[in-house]
Amino acid sequence: MLLKKLKNKIHSEIPLTAFMNIDIKSCDKFHLLTTAPLSMNINDKGTGFAGSLSTITTISGWGLCWLLTQEMGFKNTSIVILKSDIRFTKPVTLDIDCLTKIPSSQDIEVLKNKLIKKGSGSLIIKSSISEDKNTCVSFEGVYVIKLI
Amino acid sequence: MLLKKLKNKIHSEIPLTAFMNIDIKSCDKFHLLTTAPLSMNINDKGTGFAGSLSTITTISGWGLCWLLTQEMGFKNTSIVILKSDIRFTKPVTLDIDCLTKIPSSQDIEVLKNKLIKKGSGSLIIKSSISEDKNTCVSFEGVYVIKLI
Numbered sequence: 433m434l435l436k437k438l439k440n441k442i443h444s445e446i447p448l449t450a451f452m453n454i455d456i457k458s459c460d461k462f463h464l465l466t467t468a469p470l471s472m473n474i475n476d477k478g479t480g481f482a483g484s485l486s487t488i489t490t491i492s493g494w495g496l497c498w499l500l501t502q503e504m505g506f507k508n509t510s511i512v513i514l515k516s517d518i519r520f521t522k523p524v525t526l527d528i529d530c531l532t533k534i535p536s537s538q539d540i541e542v543l544k545n546k547l548i549k550k551g552s553g554s555l556i557i558k559s560s561i562s563e564d565k566n567t568c569v570s571f572e573g574v575y576v577i578k579l580i
Numbered sequence: 581m582l583l584k585k586l587k588n589k590i591h592s593e594i595p596l597t598a599f600m601n602i603d604i605k606s607c608d609k610f611h612l613l614t615t616a617p618l619s620m621n622i623n624d625k626g627t628g629f630a631g632s633l634s635t636i637t638t639i640s641g642w643g644l645c646w647l648l649t650q651e652m653g654f655k656n657t658s659i660v661i662l663k664s665d666i667r668f669t670k671p672v673t674l675d676i677d678c679l680t681k682i683p684s685s686q687d688i689e690v691l692k693n694k695l696i697k698k699g700s701g702s703l704i705i706k707s708s709i710s711e712d713k714n715t716c717v718s719f720e721g722v723y724v725i726k727l728i
Contacts, residue, residue: 445624448631451599476593482661483596483638487631494630513630515667520660 434502435459438495449491452484456495464499464532466492473528480524480568485561489571490516492532493557497575500535500555504544508580514554516573524561524568532559543577552578582650583607586643597639600632604643612647612680614640621676628672628716633709637719638664640680641705645723648683648703652692656728662702664721672709672716680707691725700726 435456443450453472457465466488473484490513497511535543535555546553554576561569583604591598601620605613614636621632638661645659683691683703694701702724709717 441624445622446629446631447620447622448596448600448629448635452596472595474593474595476589477658477660481594481596482642482664483594483631483635486634486638486664487596490631490634510625512625512671513668515665516630516634517663517665519663523660 434499438498441498442491442495446491448487452487454488454491459499462534464492464496464534466495466530466532468528468530470524470527477523480528480561482520485520485524485528485569486516486518486571488528488530489518489532489559489561489569490573492530492559493571493573493575496532496534496557497555497577500540500543501547501577504547506547506579510578510580512576514574514576516571519570520568521570522563522566522568524563526563528561530559530561532557547577547579552576582647586646589646590639590643594639596635600635602636602639607647607682610682612640612644612682614643614678614680616676616678618672618675625671628676628709630668633668633672633676633717634664634666634719636676636678637666637680637707637709637717638721640678640707641719641721641723644680644682644705645703645725648688648691649695649725652695654695654727658726658728660724662722662724664719667718668716669718670711670714670716672711674711676709678707678709680705695725695727700724
């Protein structure tokens with residue numbers, strides 16, 4: 433339900449995510465899985481375009497922050513990315529599967545306490561895009577969350 | 581002429597750049613200027629979407645590598661980004677102007693010699709997006725160029 437709400441939110445508010453056809457597939461206690469078809473996201477070599485790969489990792493980290501804070505009961509938040517590092521180790525040749533790691537329960541608890549006490553907090557989010565168990569893209573982003 | 585060719589190339593081969601309406605505006609001895617309207621590139625807050633800002637900086641660095649190697653006379657190249665770091669210091673509230681710094685003549689000369697001798701070389705490319713002389717986005721990317 434919350435995943436569908438997140439997909440609708442990003443597609444309606446961020447046109448690029450709708451064009452890329454980003455889907456919010458599933459979320460368990462380990463990962464958020466987001467996907468995008470290769471067809472809309474190819475480069476001149478017919479593999480995944482670095483801009484698309486940056487975008488799906490960036491919005492997946494953002495989406496995970498949104499999901500976590502929604503689950504904490506904070507309905508109105510402003511979430512922004514402060515910085516990110518990305519490594520492109522292998523070309524992406526198939527439809528894009530992006531796995532975003534759920535932060536540790538300790539990190540989530542620290543964030544929750546900061547939001548309660550200060551009204552703002554931050555999270556470091558890591559994600560990766562792999563094919564046949566080989567990592568193609570590694571992403572790390574720092575996100576700041578504020579209650580509004 | 582080469583700028584127009586670059587724009588046509590990316591728009592026809594990389595669908596995301598056409599959707600974002602990225603333009604290759606000008607290039608002097610200091611900077612390559614690329615632009616994109618805010619309208620197609622907004623986020624949930626009505627400011628520049630981090631994915632779009634990552635994408636325009638990424639493709640501008642790629643485009644600059646393409647322009648430099650075309651000018652060197654290398655018509656057939658494969659250019660890939662290896663890694664990038666990006667910092668988002670202020671929201672982008674206007675149409676996006678991305679300034680990509682031309683590498684030093686020494687760095688360009690080193691690349692040219694490597695391409696001649698080894699058939700491959702790399703460049704570190706820096707770019708920024710500013711408004712009213714305030715930097716909103718700072719990007720640094722490492723690109724690998726191979727002759728094919």
